[in-house]
Amino acid sequence: MKKKSIVIVDDHLLFAQSLESLITKLEEYEVLAILKNGKELTQYYMHKRKVPDLILLDVKMPVMDGIQTMQWLKENRPEQKVLALTMEDDEDTIIKMLRNGAKGYLLKDIHPENFEFAMKMVIEQGFYYSGKIENALRNSENVDDSGDFHERLTEKERGFLKHACSELTYRDIAEEMGLSPKTIENYREAVFKKLEVKTRVGLVIYCMKNKLIKID
Incomplete structure (x- = not known):
């Protein structure tokens, strides 16, 4: 069985090594490298090393942080799948990561089983909706995909x-x-109510999911 490859980008070495240990215990995955920041990731690509199936990317890092790294990837490696793994859960940060191409985000206190599921979802289906996003979207799952709901705005x-x-x-x-x-x-309250979402992050994901708004 061909293993799915992972690159970890996180400046907290102890956490990164613990994460590597967790991943290597999963039969389906292997860790190609642990890098300390986005700059090291760009160098990784420059040396034409194996392109990973997934990058686990921290947000707060020195030299080149997660948002800057996503901007570089969007410009240079737009096909690369990235899952943000961070302690940052404010809306602005999450929206910036998503708009620049992150396929989902996780908080670092996530349960290992949910973490494995998230990796699988991003690699196989292209996106992972975290619990926070799932709550915001829960009521939208039964909405007609024809786009008629958009006409209510x-x-x-x-x-x-x-x-x-x-x-x-x-x-x-x-x-x-x-x-x-x-x-x-x-307007915010009206749109949230009509689209049945609870947060701005949920709204952004909803629009991406239903292709209402093109995320540049």
């Missing part, structure tokens, strides 16, 4: 939806649309 709400899937803050969105922050808050 007003023109202004669709405009808000497009901006909400960007890296703009809500205040920036208000300025961009020439509206008050209170009006943007009302």
Whole structure:
């Protein structure tokens, strides 16, 4: 059986080595390398080493962090599958990672069984919806995929939806649309209710999943 290959990019050596030990105990996987930051990953590619089936990428790292690394991969290795593995769970960070091509994200305190499942999902199906995202999307699974649900949004709400899937803050969105922050808050609540999501991250994933918004 051909093993699926993994590269770990994390500056916390003890954690990375523990992760390697966990992965090597799984018969289906092998770890090709442990790298300390995105710069080392770019050098890994420059030396034409084996392209991994999956990269496990930390977000907070010196020299070249996770977001910078995803931007480089998006430009140079867009086909590379990446799963963010981090302690950072704020919406802005997650959205930036997703917009730059990460196929999912995990918090480092994830249960080993869920971790294995996440790797399998990204490698085989191209994306992993974490518990946080699954909760946000749970009620959307029964929505008709024809796109009729999108028609329930007003023109202004669709405009808000497009901006909400960007890296703009809500205040920036208000300025961009020439509206008050209170009006943007009302649009947010209306869109969340109509699409049955609970967070901005859930909204971004929902739009990616249903191809409502092209994530550049």
